[in-house]
Amino acid sequence: MGIIQHSDAPSTAILPKVMGAASAACVEIGIFHPVDTVAKRLMSNTDNTRPIREVIFRNAVDLPALGKARSLFPGLQFAVYYKGFQR
Numbered sequence: 001m002g003i004i005q006h007s008d009a010p011s012t013a014i015l016p017k018v019m020g021a022a023s024a025a026c027v028e029i030g031i032f033h034p035v036d037t038v039a040k041r042l043m044s045n046t047d048n049t050r051p052i053r054e055v056i057f058r059n060a061v062d063l064p065a066l067g068k069a070r071s072l073f074p075g076l077q078f079a080v081y082y083k084g085f086q087r
Contacts, residue, residue, distance in 0.1 A: 025083040033079055034072035 038056055045055045054061050060071035073079075 025086075029076070029079050029083060033076070034069075037072050037074060 041056055041058070057063075057068050057071050060067050063071070
C-alpha cells in the first residue's frame with residue numbers, strides 16, 4: 001500500500017523548515033566547529049614536548065579568554081557561507 005495524498009491536503013509551511021535548518025547550522029558552527037578545530041590541532045601535533053595549551057591555542061595562548069575562543073574559529077566566514085549554501 002502506498003501513501004495516499006489528497007489534492008486538498010494543506011501544504012507544509014516553509015518557515016519552520018527554514019528556521020530549523022538555520023538553527024541546526026548555527027549549532028553546528030557554534031559547537032562542532034571549535035571541537036573539530038581542537039581535534040585537528042591535536043592530531044596534527046608532531047612536537048610532543050609542547051604544552052597542550054600551545055597546541056590548542058597556537059599563537060593565542062597569551063591572549064585573554066575571548067582571544068583564545070576566537071582562535072578556535074579559523075575560517076568562520078567560509079564555514080558560515082558553506083553551511084548556508086548547504087542547507
